[in-house]
Amino acid sequence: MNSPSLEIRTPEGICFSQMLAGPIARFLAWSLDLFCILVLLTLVSYLALLLIFVSPGLAVALNTLGYFVISIGYGIVCEWFWRGQTLGKRVCRLRVVDAEGLRLQFHQVVIRNLLRFVDALPLLYFVGGVVCWFSPKCQRLGDIAGGTVVIRHPRLLEPDLDQVLPGKFNSLRQYPHLAARLRQGVSPAEAALAVQALLRRDHFQPEARVALFAELAAHFKSKVDFPPEATDGIADEQYIRNVVGVLYSEH
Amino acid sequence: MIVDLQRFLANERPVWSELEGMLDQLEREPGVRMSLEQAQRFHCLFERTAADLAKLRTFSSEPETRRYLEHLVARAYGEIHETRDRHRGFRPLHWFFATLPQTFRRHLRAFAMSLTVTVAGCLLGGLALALDPEAKPVLMPFPHLQQDPAQRVAQEEQATADRLAGAKTTFSAFLMTHNTKVSILTLALGMSWGVGTVLMLFYNGVILGAVTVDYVAAGQARFLLGWLLPHGAIEIPAILIAGQAGFVLASALIGWGSRRPLTARLRQVSGDIVTLIFGVALLLVWAGFVEAFLSQYHEPVIPYTAKIAFGALELAALTLFLARSGGTRRGRDEETASSINGGVPAKSERASA
Numbered sequence: 001m002n003s004p005s006l007e008i009r010t011p012e013g014i015c016f017s018q019m020l021a022g023p024i025a026r027f028l029a030w031s032l033d034l035f036c037i038l039v040l041l042t043l044v045s046y047l048a049l050l051l052i053f054v055s056p057g058l059a060v061a062l063n064t065l066g067y068f069v070i071s072i073g074y075g076i077v078c079e080w081f082w083r084g085q086t087l088g089k090r091v092c093r094l095r096v097v098d099a100e101g102l103r104l105q106f107h108q109v110v111i112r113n114l115l116r117f118v119d120a121l122p123l124l125y126f127v128g129g130v131v132c133w134f135s136p137k138c139q140r141l142g143d144i145a146g147g148t149v150v151i152r153h154p155r156l157l158e159p160d161l162d163q164v165l166p167g168k169f170n171s172l173r174q175y176p177h178l179a180a181r182l183r184q185g186v187s188p189a190e191a192a193l194a195v196q197a198l199l200r201r202d203h204f205q206p207e208a209r210v211a212l213f214a215e216l217a218a219h220f221k222s223k224v225d226f227p228p229e230a231t232d233g234i235a236d237e238q239y240i241r242n243v244v245g246v247l248y249s250e251h
Numbered sequence: 252m253i254v255d256l257q258r259f260l261a262n263e264r265p266v267w268s269e270l271e272g273m274l275d276q277l278e279r280e281p282g283v284r285m286s287l288e289q290a291q292r293f294h295c296l297f298e299r300t301a302a303d304l305a306k307l308r309t310f311s312s313e314p315e316t317r318r319y320l321e322h323l324v325a326r327a328y329g330e331i332h333e334t335r336d337r338h339r340g341f342r343p344l345h346w347f348f349a350t351l352p353q354t355f356r357r358h359l360r361a362f363a364m365s366l367t368v369t370v371a372g373c374l375l376g377g378l379a380l381a382l383d384p385e386a387k388p389v390l391m392p393f394p395h396l397q398q399d400p401a402q403r404v405a406q407e408e409q410a411t412a413d414r415l416a417g418a419k420t421t422f423s424a425f426l427m428t429h430n431t432k433v434s435i436l437t438l439a440l441g442m443s444w445g446v447g448t449v450l451m452l453f454y455n456g457v458i459l460g461a462v463t464v465d466y467v468a469a470g471q472a473r474f475l476l477g478w479l480l481p482h483g484a485i486e487i488p489a490i491l492i493a494g495q496a497g498f499v500l501a502s503a504l505i506g507w508g509s510r511r512p513l514t515a516r517l518r519q520v521s522g523d524i525v526t527l528i529f530g531v532a533l534l535l536v537w538a539g540f541v542e543a544f545l546s547q548y549h550e551p552v553i554p555y556t557a558k559i560a561f562g563a564l565e566l567a568a569l570t571l572f573l574a575r576s577g578g579t580r581r582g583r584d585e586e587t588a589s590s591i592n593g594g595v596p597a598k599s600e601r602a603s604a
Contacts, residue, residue, distance in 0.1 A: 010328055014301040015308075016321040057417050061424035068428035072435075083278050099514065101325055103333040107525040114528065117432075118439040118447075141442045145500060147518050153322070188317065 006137055006149055008101040018101075019152040021094045023132040026150055030125065032088030033074065040070045075113040080106055085153075095153045099137060108146040115142030171230040172242045179246045182224045191247050194220070194240050201237065213237040260316070263303050267323060270296040274326050297327040346526075347533075349577035354526040355492065356573070358499050365494030368449050369487075372456020377464040379457075384468075390461040400469035407474075407549045415547055423543035430486060430535045434493035438500065438528050445501030452494045459487070477555035480562025482542035488569055489534035496527040534569075541565075 005017040021029075044066035051059040078086040084096035084104050096112065098104050119128025119140045128140035137149050172179055197216055201209060217236035220243045231239060273293055277283065285293060304320040355362065380390055388397060415422060433451070440447025466475035503516040511519075545558065 008325065008328070010301075010332070012298075012301070014305065014324060014328075016304060016324045016328075018321065018325055019318065055420075057420040061420040064421065064424040064428055068431070097325070098329065101328050101332070103329045105522075107522045110525045110528075111521050114435050115439045115442060117436045118442055141439075145442055145504075145517055146521060147514055 004138070006099070006151065010101075016101075018097065018149070020138040021092075021150040021152050022138055023129045025092055025094060025152070026132065026138075027125065027129065029086070029088035029092040029094050032091055033086050034088075036087050037070055037074050040074070041067055044070065072113070075116070076109055079104075079109045079113070084109075084148075089150075093153045094150050096143075096148050096150050099139070099143070099147045099149045104148065108148050110146075112142035112146035112148050115140075115145050118142075170242045170245045171234065172226060172246050174230060175226060178224050178226055182220070182243065182246055185223045186220070186243075186247060190219075191244070194244050194247075198237075198240060198244060210236070213240055216240050259303075259306075263299075266296055266299050266303070267320070270300050270323060270327060274323070274330065277330055278326075293327075294331065297324070297331060300324055300327065347530075350526055351530045352573050352576040354523045355495070355530070358495055358523065358527075361498035361502065362491065362495040364498050365448075365452055365491045368452040368494065369456040369459070369491060372453035373460030373463070374456075375453075376457035376460030378460075380461040380464045381468070387461070387465065391458055391465075396462060396465075400466045400471045400474075404471050404474045404549075408551065415543065419543045423539045426542050427536050427539035430489070430539065431532050434490060434531045434535065435528065437490065437493040438496040438524065438531075441497030441500030442504065443501075444505055445498055448494055448497030448501060451497075452490070455490060473555050473559075474549065476562070477549060477553075477558040478546060481558050481565070482538045482546045482562075484562040484566035485534050485541065485569060486538035488566075489531045489538060492527055492534070493531045496524045496531070499527070500524055 004020050004022065006020055007015065007017045009015050045063055048059040048063040048066070051062060075086060079096055082090070085094070089095060096104060096109070098108065116125075116128070119125055119131070119142050121127045125140070128142070131144075132138050132140045135144070137143075139149055143149060172182070194216060197212060201213075204212060213236040217239045220240065221231070234242070270293075273289075273296065300320060301324050304317070304324050307317045307320060376390055379386055391397070437448055437451040440451060462479075463475065466472065499520050500517075503520045504513070506513060506516050509516055545553070545561070549555070
């Protein structure tokens with residue numbers, strides 16, 4: 001599997017990345033969409049049943065046209081009016097966007113949906129899935145032709161640091177040069193790991209909690225070696241609080 | 252470097268919320284035009300959010316916030332840097348009478364290829380049936396084509412009851428949807444570097460050639476024309492145009508003689524492909540009606556001459572429409588070419604500039 005993110009560098013030199021959705025997440029979203037399509041088709045067939053008393057021929061024709069229009073038009077209409085999302089994609093928090101970060105155009109939506117005819121071959125989107133799996137941007141054939149990608153649509157989750165930061169005294173702050181080195185040496189993922197461990201500390205079994213914070217403390221101690229006065233007598237969990245305090249807050 | 256993330260979030264969050272609000276409004280109302288002050292404010296918010304993102308990237312921050320900012324910057328970037336045509340509302344009549352025929356003419360070579368492949372299929376199908384009439388079930392594996400043509404004509408002409416009575420609407424809907432699906436598949440198979448499109452067109456040609464030879468050899472050429480021409484005059488060109496769209500796609504994929512990257516080539520033709528396939532769908536709706544309501548009725552109900560004349564008239568009108576509609580002035584064509592090129596001016600425009 002290739003890189004799961006799409007990196008874009010703007011002419012102003014701003015870099016941003018979008019998390020790409022892989023074939024499994026997309027398949028789940030498609031399964032939900034398939035369910036929606038089946039519900040719509042059932043509704044149309046009930047509507048057609050009502051018409052049977054007026055004209056049986058018209059009822060069958062409505063059913064045939066309804067099946068065709070819904071199966072092809074569902075993706076086009078939803079993705080155009082919901083800006084790259086169908087119901088399944090909304091639930092799975094996925095979105096279709098232009099592969100170069102530009103605004104999604106109508107013809108892109110149409111092409112990626114029409115090419116489902118090939119992507120769906122021979123069964124259950126086998127061709128599309130295989131192409132998506134090996135594509136650098138996780139694109140199926142429809143995405144390649146339409147110049148689109150499917151990204152994960154993130155939700156803002158502001159870190160609630162009040163409940164994890166040390167209240168009064170942080171022994172690591174006594175050594176500002178070492179604290180600065182710690183900030184420099186810790187990656188975003190490592191910092192997030194420490195925050196998440198503190199946020200979820202009450203959900204762990206006592207033994208697991210001790211083991212986890214011991215492991216985390218050992219990891220962060222290996223990054224920067226604070227003098228014994230700053231670390232002696234501090235539990236591993238408190239040490240991680242101090243580390244998070246150094247990383248996230250000035251005071 | 253951010254040393255106090257909470258203070259940073261508290262200070263910057265209103266900026267992000269304002270930008271998000273403007274983006275939501277722009278996305279809800281794509282036709283809305285911002286005033287100069289609004290555009291300046293929008294750009295300012297974009298730059299500030301982008302700067303915030305740059306700050307967050309340099310520090311071990313909360314990844315969720317960074318992802319949120321990246322998403323916000325990506326949306327704003329799309330709005331600011333999009334140069335392709337988007338503000339013109341869709342005008343159906345202009346699209347049908349100008350855009351569609353102009354697009355068709357712009358890709359005449361692809362249409363010629365589509366036609367050539369189909370004609371080659373026709374020749375092979377016709378020749379195969381002429382040389383080996385026993386191969387009929389293989390060449391035309393459809394039950395309604397297995398009957399002896401003379402026998403069928405006699406049956407049709409002697410029929411007293413309308414065999415499609417009460418079923419014409421259903422038959423028409425079936426024809427429209429089936430033919431449109433075949434056309435979309437013919438287009439979509441362009442992604443197989445055109446191989447699938449060639450196979451579809453060739454196979455269609457083989458069937459058409461075999462049917463033609465079968466009826467002509469049985470002395471039923473007049474019936475054949477009266478049967479096929481009213482709907483075939485539109486349906487066959489529609490399939491050819493679907494093949495044309497498939498070849499346009501394949502040509503962009505292969506990129507023979509072009510130094511532009513694949514994404515740019517596909518981006519350049521995607522608007523044209525959609526125009527062509529929507530045109531095909533419209534033609535097939537008409538052909539479906541004609542096939543269900545007219546083509547299946549023969550002499551003495553409708554004289555063959557009238558049906559043949561109707562078909563010939565349709566073919567002439569379609570040819571005239573595709574060849575002449577939308578004007579032939581260079582400027583108008585170039586305007587359309589420019590718009591589908593994503594704002595890149597056509598050759599002569601660049602030269603004059």
